Amino acid sequence: MPRPQALVTVDVVIFTVREDALQVLLVQRGAAPFKDRWALPGGFIREDEPLEHAALRELEEETGVRDVYLEQLYTFGDPTRDPRGRVITVSYFALIASDRQTLAAGTDAAAARWWPAGAPPPLAFDHREILEYGVERLRNKLEYTTVGFQLLPARFTLTQLQRVYEAILGRALDKRNFRRKMELLDILTPLDEWVREGTGRPAQLHRFSARQFARLKDKGILFPF
Amino acid sequence: MPRPQALVTVDVVIFTVREDALQVLLVQRGAAPFKDRWALPGGFIREDEPLEHAALRELEEETGVRDVYLEQLYTFGDPTRDPRGRVITVSYFALIASDRQTLAAGTDAAAARWWPAGAPPPLAFDHREILEYGVERLRNKLEYTTVGFQLLPARFTLTQLQRVYEAILGRALDKRNFRRKMELLDILTPLDEWVREGTGRPAQLHRFSARQFARLKDKGILFPF
DNA sequence: CCAAAAGTGTTAGGAGTACACCCATGG
């Protein structure tokens, strides 16, 4: 039985929401192939390194971003996806709060910046396909998990939360229905703090309360918007 | 930058429903490591072979089973999961109708047989974990897709369909509510044929009608039992 | 007092769940 070895990489699709838009973090490649093209942060796994560890390491090395929500996305293994030969990539899906985007271009990448997830530049390899798969996953997960909170600071207003949902789903949500749903889910704790967004009435800050998370998960769907 | 090569395998968790129970297809290993242990069908990918192709090929080689519903499940890459060294496995999830289980032990496996998915024998490697992940995926997909139909012959009775759902979900469903839901979804076409199951009144045969599938997928949840 | 954003309630329709009896058939 043949046992061909393969090169294995990890690639990370990391999202944030900034200025009411879903954004994805890309790095500009400093070496061939696809030199100067934008790409998902990622790279080769090391020996004796768990896959998830490699994803977090590459993300931090190339962008300076750490402490993110991370989960495996999909494994792409088409024999022609990398001109260098057989390279299989295990892609990961990550989220980071809008207030924790401390970018720093690293050694491997000439540059790192956020791009609109819906309008990225031309991407290296099959990274466009991976990105689209990530957007789809995010939309789906939004409906039955609490991932939306991963994209916000620890303290946030209900309007900010709604904007995150609207940015990801790509459509407007009714303010009253949105708030009633959150009230019903009982996962927000109101704080004794108010902030002024622009020039109007100040909004009350809330924090996410994981207290009820297990119960809600059992019940099934969390956010059926 | 280090570029360690890795061995890449595919493993297939394939389910059927037989005798009102969810069953999984396992093969008995003929070689070390874990010789004589039961394992998921699978093996090393070939050069220039797409991952999905490898999964289908290994499944047929080891069990004789072909023409199945197949989708990628998860990639397991813990450095210690295989005593031979760094082996990453891309696992696949498959379904086959109860009337198409033409098993044939192949070259790699000493034997292949169906086991109850909830009570498998001791498994090689981390295959127990992979199996449990597959069961979870099946339960989840049942609720928002039409995978249930993959487990039935082309023509089936409503009672047979309900038994499939009950076997996977592990609980009884209300007959009237189940039928109303199927009626509402409008994905079944009744045929002018009746079969007798046991000794009672004959049941009408139906077939799955993919006609409405796209519409339903847009609508979101398909089978919220 | 005005502009801007926060906050708040009601109603109607659709889906889910619980529940029990009659029907058709062969032996």
Add this chain to the structure above:
DNA sequence: CCATGGGTGTACTCCTAACACTTTTGG
């Protein structure tokens, strides 16, 4: 006529979706 499995309807509850005005604040 009886045993066996197939097939049917109703009432209640809960969630969803549509919809507009008042409140608070700073300038």
